[in-house]
Each structure stands twice: as structure tokens, then as C-alpha cells.
Amino acid sequence: MYKNLAGSAIVALAAACFLSPSFSQPKPAADPLKIGFVYVAPVTDAGWVRQHEEGRKAVEAALPGKVKTTFVENVPEGADAERVIRDLAQQGNKLIFTPSFGYxxxxxxVARDFPDVKFESVTGYKAAPNVATANARYYQGRYLAGVAAGRMTKTHIAGYVAGFPIPEVLQGINAFTLGMRSVNPKAQVKVVWLDAWFDPPKERDAAMTLFNQGVDVIAFHTGSTAVMAAAQERGMMAVAYHSDMRKVAPDAQIVAVTHQWGGYYTQRAQAVLDGSWKATSVWGGVKEGMIRVGDFGPKVPKAVQEEVLARQQDIASGKLQVFRAVADVRDNEGKLAIAKGTSLRDDQILTMNWLAEGVQGRIAR
Known part of the structure; x- marks a missing residue:
């Protein structure tokens, strides 16, 4: 009888195990987090958008099966951007990156209408409960590129093809000029404004105009590789921006200022996945790995490379601050911009509206 009872108990236990939710088949894996990216220009081999595309790919590689990403390219700032961002939210994307100032x-x-969606305004500065802001200290890389340009120039005149006169661009022009003049006090920087972020023909024309004015090394803050190609064609030197552009300008490139977004994008996606996402404001640079200078071209002597890399380490450690004045820094109209022994605060850098002494040009209004 004991044996029969034991057998009955085993059968009952087996039935209970079969029926109990705790012993049921594992639940299907949660749907992957849908993430959308909006790009202001086409995806090309190099440039601003390319670096964000590399960031998107880094997220997928770091979080396989946990995320599903999509992107829309060549979206103009303004009404078109709003439509695309809204479409991505309506399609179920719960994290949306919008990397352009005009976005x-x-x-x-759009964020006001989709409170359950997280947004990352990259290069924007206005936040909301579901909108974080992020940017990089591009000016740190610009200073280092200026050091390289100051060592390499023979005419002591550099060119700078610039998109729009927003603080980010002005920071870059001024940092580049300060870097040049730190090793070459005679250096001058000629600026051409385009009123466009991505217009390869205009970018090329501006570069050619500058080369005709005695410029032998050129930098730019636009979205394509046109300036690099122009420098290669003319046998001049150029500073690559956003990406390594030696594929386009193998002889012209002296150094590249590259933006590294993969780590930040992955961190923010993981935060959504684990429920820790907050509307933070991040402004990272060399120290945080968001800005890197390197990819030297064949014309650059080893001593110059070592000097630039040493300065990069100084920035990472805090020993060198781009906008800390060893001597009075004046703007190109003679007004005191940074007094000797003082540094600009972050809020002053973020609202910069002047051009440094040595810059030939005016802020386009």
C-alpha cells in the first residue's frame, strides 16, 4: 500500500510540475529595444554622419539580440526632421538619437508628444524629462590639429572652411588658431563661411579659393570630404575632421580629428534596457575617449607626431586646457577675450561668439 501511495504521489507531483507556471517552458525573450537614428547628410565613407553610423553599428555589435536599430539619412534640419523623428517614434522606436544642432x-x-520615448539630442543643449543632451569637446582636437598645422605650414597661413557661426564652430576655429600660434606665432587663419553643413561643390570651391590666397594647410567644419580632395588635387596639406580621410587624401592629410560615438551610444542604449536612463547632459572630450587625434599622413615628421600626441596626453590629464591663457588672449578686433592666468568656464565656451587674434574673417550674422 505504501508503494502504491508513493507511486500516486509521484504521478501527482509530475502532473503538478507539468501544470505549474514555475515549471512551464521559459518565456520567449523580450523584444529587442528599437533604436532610431536621424542623419543630416548621406552616409558616405567618411565625415560627420559616417562617425555616427559607426556608433550605430557599435551598439548592435555590443548588444546583439537586445537591440534593433534603424536610420534615416540625408534629413534636412527643420520641418523634415520633425516628420522623420515623429515617424520613428510612431514606428515603436523607444530610443532616438538626433545628431545635428538643427534637430x-x-x-x-516630438518628445512632448511621446513621453515614453527617450531622445538623445546630440549637439543640442535644451533638455526635457525624456530628452538628454550630449556633445563632444571638438575644440580639444582642433587645438592639437593646430599644433600640427603650425609646425607644417611654410606660408604661415591656414584656411578654414566653416558651415555656420554657431559656438561649436567658433570654438574650433579659435582653438585651431591658438594651437597654431602656440608653435608658430606668425600664423594666420583665413575663414570662409558656407551657410551649409553638407554641400560638396561649395566646400571644394571655398578650399580652392583659400589655396589661391596663399593657404598651404586647410581645416574645415563641414560634412563631406570635398576639402580633403581639393587639398590632394592641389598638392596642399589638410586636417581631416570627423573621420580618418587618408583614403580620399593620402598625401594631403597631415592629421585627423576623429569623433568616437560608439561607447556613448552603447552606454545609453544599455541604460534604457536596464531602466537606469536619465536625461543627462554629457560633454566629453579626449579624456572620455570621445575625441581622438592621430592618423598622421606621410609628410608629418616623427617629432611633430610625438609633440601632438604628448599634448593630447596633457589634455587628457588636465595639464593642458585649451582656453586657459598663459598670456592675454585677444579677439581679432583687439578686445580682451581671456585674461592672463584665467580660464574660460564651460558656460563661456558654450556661448562663444568671438574670433581669436590671428583669424582673418568676421562672424557671419
Whole structure:
């Protein structure tokens, strides 16, 4: 009888195990986090958008099966951007990256209508409960590139093809000029404004105009590789921006200022996955690995490379601060911009509206 009872108990236990939820088949894996990216220009081999595309790919590689990403390229700032951002939210993307300054207001507008979606306004500065802001200290890389340009120039005149006169661009022009003049006090920087972020023909024309004015090394803050190609064609020197551009300008490139977004994007996606996402404001640079200078071209002597890399280490350690004045720094109209022995605060850097002594040009209004 004991044997029969034991057998009955085993059968009952087996039935209970079969029926109990705790012994049921594992639940299917959660749906992957859908992440959208909006790009202001086409995806090309190098440039601003290429670096964000590399960041998107880094997220997928770091979080396989946990995320599903998509992107829309060549989206103009303004009404088109709002429409695309809204479409991505409606399609179920719960994290949306909008990496362009002109996407800031459209992002905020859409975010108000989708409070359960997280937005990352990259290069924007206005936040909301579901809108974080992030940017990189590009000016740190610009200073280092200026050191290289100052060592390499023979004419002591550099060119700078610039998109729009927003603080980020002005920071870069001034840092580049300060870097040049730290090793070459005679250096001058000629600026051409384009009123466009991505317009390869205009970028090329501006570069050619500058070369005709005695410029032998050129930098730029636009979205394509046109300036690099122009430098290669003319036998001049150029500073690559956003990406390594030696594929386009193998002889012209002296150094590249590259942006590294993969780590930040992956961190923010993981935060959404684990429920720790907050509307933070991040402004990282060399120290945080978001800006890197390197990829030297064949014309650059080893001593110059070592000097630039040593300065990069000084920035990472805090020993060198780009906008800390060893001597009075004046703007190109003679007004005191940074007094000797003082540094600009972050809020002053973020609202920069002047051009440094040595810059030939005016802020386009």
C-alpha cells in the first residue's frame, strides 16, 4: 500500500510540475529595444554622419539580440526632421538619437508628444524629462590639429572652411588658431563661411579659393570630404575632421580629428534596457575617449607626431586646457577675450561668439 501511495504521489507531483507556471517552458525573450537614428547628410565613407553610423553599428555589435536599430539619412534640419523623428517614434522606436544642432527644436517638439520615448539630442543643449543632451569637446582636437598645422605650414597661413557661426564652430576655429600660434606665432587663419553643413561643390570651391590666397594647410567644419580632395588635387596639406580621410587624401592629410560615438551610444542604449536612463547632459572630450587625434599622413615628421600626441596626453590629464591663457588672449578686433592666468568656464565656451587674434574673417550674422 505504501508503494502504491508513493507511486500516486509521484504521478501527482509530475502532473503538478507539468501544470505549474514555475515549471512551464521559459518565456520567449523580450523584444529587442528599437533604436532610431536621424542623419543630416548621406552616409558616405567618411565625415560627420559616417562617425555616427559607426556608433550605430557599435551598439548592435555590443548588444546583439537586445537591440534593433534603424536610420534615416540625408534629413534636412527643420520641418523634415520633425516628420522623420515623429515617424520613428510612431514606428515603436523607444530610443532616438538626433545628431545635428538643427534637430534640437524638432526633437523637443516630438518628445512632448511621446513621453515614453527617450531622445538623445546630440549637439543640442535644451533638455526635457525624456530628452538628454550630449556633445563632444571638438575644440580639444582642433587645438592639437593646430599644433600640427603650425609646425607644417611654410606660408604661415591656414584656411578654414566653416558651415555656420554657431559656438561649436567658433570654438574650433579659435582653438585651431591658438594651437597654431602656440608653435608658430606668425600664423594666420583665413575663414570662409558656407551657410551649409553638407554641400560638396561649395566646400571644394571655398578650399580652392583659400589655396589661391596663399593657404598651404586647410581645416574645415563641414560634412563631406570635398576639402580633403581639393587639398590632394592641389598638392596642399589638410586636417581631416570627423573621420580618418587618408583614403580620399593620402598625401594631403597631415592629421585627423576623429569623433568616437560608439561607447556613448552603447552606454545609453544599455541604460534604457536596464531602466537606469536619465536625461543627462554629457560633454566629453579626449579624456572620455570621445575625441581622438592621430592618423598622421606621410609628410608629418616623427617629432611633430610625438609633440601632438604628448599634448593630447596633457589634455587628457588636465595639464593642458585649451582656453586657459598663459598670456592675454585677444579677439581679432583687439578686445580682451581671456585674461592672463584665467580660464574660460564651460558656460563661456558654450556661448562663444568671438574670433581669436590671428583669424582673418568676421562672424557671419
Amino acid at each position: 534640437m527644436e524638432p526633437t523637443l517638439k
